[in-house]
Amino acid sequence: MAATLGISASTSLAASPANPDLEVLRRQIDALRGDLENLQQQLNQQRLAQPYAGAPERSKKAEALASASAGAFSERVGSGQGNPRSTPAVGINPSISVAIDAVGSYSRKQDNVRLTPRDAEFVFQANIDPFARAYLVANAGSELAPAEKQGAFSEVTFGLEEAAIETTALPFGLQIKAGQFFADFTRLGKVHPHDLPFVDHPPVLEQLLGGESKGRGVELNWVPAVPYYIKLTFGAVDGLGAERSVLGGFDLNQGSASVFEAPETRGFGSLTYYGRGASVMELGESVFLHMGANLLRGRDEGTRTLWGADAKLVWRLSGGSEAELGGEVLSGRQSGTLTHPLDGSGTGGSQGKGGYVYVQYRIGKTWTPGLRFDFVRSRTLSETDSTGGAVADGLEATDETLRAVSGYLGCQISEYQRLRLQLTYAASSQAISGESKRDLQAFLQWTILLGSHQHALTP
Amino acid sequence: MNSHSSCGLSLRLKTGVTALLLFVFQMGLVSAAPLKVVTSVPDLADFARRVGGNLVEVLSLASGKENPHAVALKPSYIAKIRSADLFIQMGLDMEHAYAPALLAEARNLRLQPGKEGFLDLGEDVQALGVPAVLDRAGGDVHPKGNPHYNLDPVQAQRMVRAIGARLALLRPAEAVLFRANADAYVREIEERLGSWKARLRGKGVRFISYHPDFAYFEERFGVRQEGTIEPKPGIDPGPAHIEALVRDMQTRKIRLIVKESFYSDRVPLELARRTGAVLVSVPIFVGATPEARDYLSMMDALVSAFTK
Structure with missing residues (x-):
């Protein structure tokens, strides 16, 4: 007008x-x-002045x-007070968010209580230009090891979890990522701890991968233009997973494992190469089957080969409820020069295999009870000392099996806050020595998010 | 003779070539694939279908039956967005929980923000309820303001026109048709708007709702929201808040509880039982209830609920 x-x-x-x-x-x-x-x-x-809030009353003071x-x-903006050039800069600063994952744990066998910020994650992310974006995830935290004694403030470490650049404008559905990142390998290896469906990484991932599929290198993935969702990934990294090898020890047997030696120099042939194919089938309007297959070969610590498959069936029900049945199997071999923390070195090989299955049911948007079953077997194939033939002291063959069952109950207080209680019964046995160990562990996890905390979509 | 014959042949050849070119051109027009449109909510899908007719294929990510802030995504949406020509969203952060990640994973370069294939209808809205202070202690606040402007038919008319203009931009050959369809739908909304206003005029309707979804509806129709069942946006009510709400409703004689269809009946039923207020379950998006088949019938149902 x-x-x-x-x-x-x-x-x-x-x-x-x-x-x-x-x-x-x-x-x-x-x-x-x-x-x-x-x-x-x-x-x-x-x-x-009018709030977008549902409070039925608002005090006159407010x-x-x-x-x-x-x-x-309004006056400041209208009068041009302050630095006018600072306003646009605020808009293009990276988004910053924080996730804090505090976990209290108790091991009945060791009568050990640990109260620790398992993970405090700081995420910075922004587009660099129309062609790429970058993100950085720094975290402070400690290992989730209920059986280990913890000194006050002594075991929290600060480190760089991810620092990566990824393209946003490549044609044909291609994307390249480079830097340090959680590689697209296995279903839960790339999931940050606070985003897992349960408190801890399943033992098979801890044992064969070190929990998380962290790697430094380059990853290429492709989402082709086909009528269904499929994603193919190929990567080359300077090692994948934490420092653990297939022979890494269980929490129940800390300190007894041998490790493979890494080469002093590294050519292209000794990088770790991996691939993953993933797809999702829609079995009707509300049932979805996620599937994936993984293969890795590398010479970062000895010669390592890992292969596995995973699946997840999701059934969405009325009222926001959702049932989920998921699982993953992973198998691997590793061979090379071994060193033991206490007793010399030798050559040998090892293999590990295992998996997990879980079922959970989210009731509405608040409660999620669930059960998880784990199985891992890890054994050395052969070991000889450097003088030839004889088995070195401390490098004796091992054949260890872990079975565990966990029950958990999550409570989503709001979109940004969750409590979760988990009880885990684990039993391990040594086939050669006949030794067996059992433990009942309890976890109470409290996770909060500050800011707009989002990781990439991973169907 | 030879010359005449060659001239005739040449003429026939030219005519044949021209006819062939015209045929190919027409075939090209006839067989031009429909524009693939993906919308975040079904109201926008309704607008796009009415404006685009059979020249568009439309998919809505939300069905209308769910909470619009928590849309359950299907993996096939990524493939649909991958091959889409246009993505339309309400904006004002209504889709912030899923649309950015979905668009990033789909990797359709035409649908990135700023491109012709990305239409954010919230950009031209003078938003209501922009919070003076951004603090999650206030619940799940929307920094850019209340995004539920689809319940204002005047905003709906603006959205229809904007969709018509964008479709015309993407397929200029059909611009006249798109604009004509948009104008026709705008007129239909205008005709209904008069009757909706007449039905609510002078009623002095005061109500509580579950979530602050009706700010724009209030402004347009003069009804008045006196509170919400949620103590703060996105936060479920506890016993203390319910008690306070019962007292407030009784003191201020609030006789109507409007429950958005996707929320639980439990607390609204308790409030209705204890205060004697009328409880109505309403659609706030197309497809939310069986009677909300399209935008006009959804608004019909909504206005009817407020006259009870």
Whole structure:
């Protein structure tokens, strides 16, 4: 309305500037325009002060504070106070968010309580330009090891979890990622601890991969333009997973494992190469079957080969409830030069295999009870010391099996806060020595998110 | 003779070539694939279907039956977005929980923000309820303001026009048709708007809802929301809040509880039982209830609920 009046008035005045009647009209219209602008300003301030909140009541003090705050802000903007060049810069700063994952644990066997920030994750991410984005995940935390004694504040370490650049504008559905990142290998290896369906990484991933599929290198993935979702990934990294090898020890047997030696120099042939294919089938309107297959070969620590497959069946029910049945199997071999923390070195090989199956049911948006079953077998194939033939002291063959069952109950307090209780019964046995160990472990996890915390979509 | 014959042959050849070119051109037009449109919510899908007719194929990510802030995604959506020509969203952060990640994973370069294939209808809305202070202690606040502007038919008319203009941009050969369809739908909404206003005029309707979904509806129709069942957006009510709400409703004589169809009946039923207020379950998106078949019938159902 004001705009229409303004246009017609200026047009006619330009035609006859000397007409006194029109001059009077022009003044009246200018006065009306001023009134309209004042009204518009008042309306905007009222809208700024009106909260988008569902509180049935709002105190007069709160209203006054909000109004004053909005008014003061408007005045600052209107008068150009402050550094005008700082405002756009704020808009293009990286988004910052934090996830804090505090876990208290208890091991009945060791009568050991640990209270620890398992993970405090700081995420910075932004587009670099129209062609790429970058993200950085720094974290402070400690290992989830219920059977180990913890000194106060002594075992929290700060480190770089991910720092990667990824393209956003390659054609044909291609994407390249480079830097340090969680490689797209296995279903849960690339999931940050606070995003797992349960408190801990399944033992098979801990044992064969070190828990997380962290790697440094380059990854290429492709989402082809086909009527169903399929994703193919290929990567080359300087080692994948934590420092563990296939022979890494269980929590129940800390300190008894041998490790493979890494080469002093590294050519292309001794990098780790991996691939994954993943797809999802929709079995009706509300049932989805996720499938994946993984293969890895590398010479980062000895010669390592890993292969596995995973699946997840999701059934969405009414009222936001959802049932989920998932599982993964992983198998691997490793061979090379072994060293033992206490007793010399030798050559040998090892193999490990195992898997997990879990079932959980989210009731509405709050409660999620679930069960998980784990199985891992890890054994050395042969070991000889460097003088030839004889088995070195401390490098004796091992054949260890772990079975565990976990029950958990999650409570989603809000979108940004969750509590989870988990009880795990684990039993390990040594086939050669006949030794067996059992433990009952309890975990209480409290996870919160600050800011807009999002990781990439991983169907 | 020879010359005449060659001239005739040449003429026939030219005519044949021209006819062939016209045929190929027409075939090209006839066989031009429909524009593939993906929308975040079904109201936008309804608008796109009405404007695009059989020249568009439309998919809505949300069905309308779920909470629009927590849309359950299907993996096939990635493939659909991958081959789409246009993505339309409400904006104002209504889809922030899923749309950015979905678009990133689909890797359709035409649908990235800023491109012709990405239409954010929230960009031109003068949003209501923009929070003066951004703090999650206030619940699940929307920094850019209340995104439920689809319940204002005047905003719906603006959205229809914007969709018509964008479809015309993507397929200029059909621009006239798209604009005509948009104008026709805008007129239909205008005709209904008069009757909706008449039905609510002078009623002085005061109500509580589950979530603050009706800010724009209030402004347009003069009804008044006196509170929400959620103590703060996205936070479920506890016993203390329910007690306070019962007292408030009784003191201020609030006789209507409007429950968005996807929320649980439990607390609204308890409130209705204890205060004697009328409880109505309403659609706030197309497809939310059986009677909300399209935008006009959804608004019909909504206005009817407020007159009970």
